[in-house]
Amino acid sequence: MADVIRVLLVDDDALVRAGLAMMLDGAADITVVAEAGDGREAVTAVDAHFPDVVLMDLRMPNVDGIAATRRLRSRPRPPEVIVLTTFDTDENIVDALRAGAGGFLLKDTPPPRIVEAVTRVAAGDPILSPGVMRRLMERTVVQSGAFERARAALDELTPREREVALAIGRGLGNADLAGELEMNLTTAKTHVSSILTKLGLDNRTQIALLAHDADLA
Structure with a gap:
């Protein structure tokens, strides 16, 4: 059970x-x-x-x-x-x-x-499929102050974690972003977990929305 x-x-x-x-x-x-x-x-x-x-x-x-x-x-x-x-x-x-x-x-x-x-x-x-995610983010109006907060949050990440966050923002799953960024799947998952912890986020979807607010996705 x-x-x-x-x-x-x-x-x-x-x-x-x-x-x-x-x-x-x-x-x-x-x-x-x-x-x-x-x-x-x-x-x-x-x-x-x-x-x-x-x-x-x-x-x-x-x-x-x-x-x-x-x-x-x-x-x-x-x-x-x-x-x-x-x-x-x-x-x-x-x-x-x-x-x-x-x-x-x-x-x-x-x-x-x-x-x-x-x-x-x-x-x-x-x-949510990558296509639906992108459509939603493209049509979302960035709230006042959200751009600055999102950019500041992404600045807390390492360069590699930032690349992972932006890949998630483009709708890539772990396997796809691992291939694009030339890392193994375990490393990709580790980076995702680190991003969630550092930024106090709940899930990958919120990482994607943050990348959108920063106007980087």
Whole structure:
């Protein structure tokens, strides 16, 4: 059972939760450990059930999905979060990623894709494709002061770590950036971990957004 991915479902629609639970429980390596009807209940459920991945709706009463994601991802040992919603505006996507979500899916996503996303995000991989990532970043308006903060953050990195960060900003995965920068995969992963630690970031997606804010991606 150690390899089974524990999932928490967060949605204010009980029918949506029931459908997701039926679908995910049918996967051999996934089990739904709890459900919650809003972001406030989600925080309590995480404390009680220790999920690996949270499937999070955006628009819910009391505490919305963005606020709940931010609260969960600020914890010492946070679960991964995948936002699952019907609202796919650029603002919603970027806000979710900045809050620490490891991915963003629409509710009409085919079931096999949702199962794949849970597996990938549990392994630490973002589920946005490079093309979608680039499109989102190109259409994101850099907020006041974000450019300076991003440039200052990247200046804290070694030259090699900076190259890795910019490669991530262009949507490259570990294998692709390792090949482009002529390093082995283990070294690439080490650089990514070092960047996350130095800059206090949660995941690769936030590295990509930082490179975008610095106008270098």
